[in-house]
Amino acid sequence: MALFRITAHLDTPLCLGKTYLTLDAVLYGILSEIRDLWGIETDPLGEIPLARENGLFRASRAYFNNPVHYAAIKTGGIRLAKDLAEAPLFLHPVRGRYHKVSTVKGPTKAHLTRYQCIAAESVSWIAEGDASRARRLLETAGSIGARRRDGHGALGRIEIEPAEGLCPLIDETGEVRRPIPVRLSTRALSLTAVETWRPPYWDISGAEDCYVPRPA
Numbered sequence: 238m239a240l241f242r243i244t245a246h247l248d249t250p251l252c253l254g255k256t257y258l259t260l261d262a263v264l265y266g267i268l269s270e271i272r273d274l275w276g277i278e279t280d281p282l283g284e285i286p287l288a289r290e291n292g293l294f295r296a297s298r299a300y301f302n303n304p305v306h307y308a309a310i311k312t313g314g315i316r317l318a319k320d321l322a323e324a325p326l327f328l329h330p331v332r333g334r335y336h337k338v339s340t341v342k343g344p345t346k347a348h349l350t351r352y353q354c355i356a357a358e359s360v361s362w363i364a365e366g367d368a369s370r371a372r373r374l375l376e377t378a379g380s381i382g383a384r385r386r387d388g389h390g391a392l393g394r395i396e397i398e399p400a401e402g403l404c405p406l407i408d409e410t411g412e413v414r415r416p417i418p419v420r421l422s423t424r425a426l427s428l429t430a431v432e433t434w435r436p437p438y439w440d441i442s443g444a445e446d447c448y449v450p451r452p453a
Contacts, residue, residue, distance in 0.1 A: 261294035265436035287366035297414035
């Protein structure tokens with residue numbers, strides 16, 4: 238296990254929800270998609286090629302080079318036909334009337350999702366682990382973040398360099414580089430908040446008091 242900095246050049250802006258986009262979160266997402274799409278029996282959490290201690294991955298949040306931040310909103314949740322079996326309900330009238338679609342309630346209810354988008358030259362992480370395998374996973378994914386099907390988060394060249402002397406958890410000023418449970422660290426000088434701190438980050442049952450980085 239070696240300390241490294243991995244940098245991915247961005248061909249398109251990255252779209253994010255409420256996340257610090259830690260490297261373990263990115264790699265977990267890629268491994269989960271590989272499992273689901275290819276039908277491979279594997280444990281995405283156990284396959285993350287990064288060092289960890291007490292369940293905490295030794296990997297930083299995402300750092301952006303020359304970032305420009307902007308907000309985006311997408312309307313989603315409107316699925317007029319979940320599958321071909323339901324398509325006739327919406328394509329053919331019954332007694333002269335088409336199937337009613339409600340966008341305010343029920344299974345076809347519309348909802349707004351708010352994202353933060355970041356246009357930047359590159360995104361990088363500091364981590365400890367198998368750098369070559371981490372790069373291969375990023376290359377396999379081709380894009381990261383939300384709204385990838387819309388073309389966001391396309392990755393270009395990916396570079397690796399040694400990061401000797403750097404800590405993937407806490408920076409030179411004593412602030413954390415990622416969410417870290419308060420019970421696991423006495424060195425941090427950061428703010429605290431209730432956060433999830435390991436994959437899957439969407440599972441709020443794992444949230445607890447953590448030291449958290451400042452907003453990017």
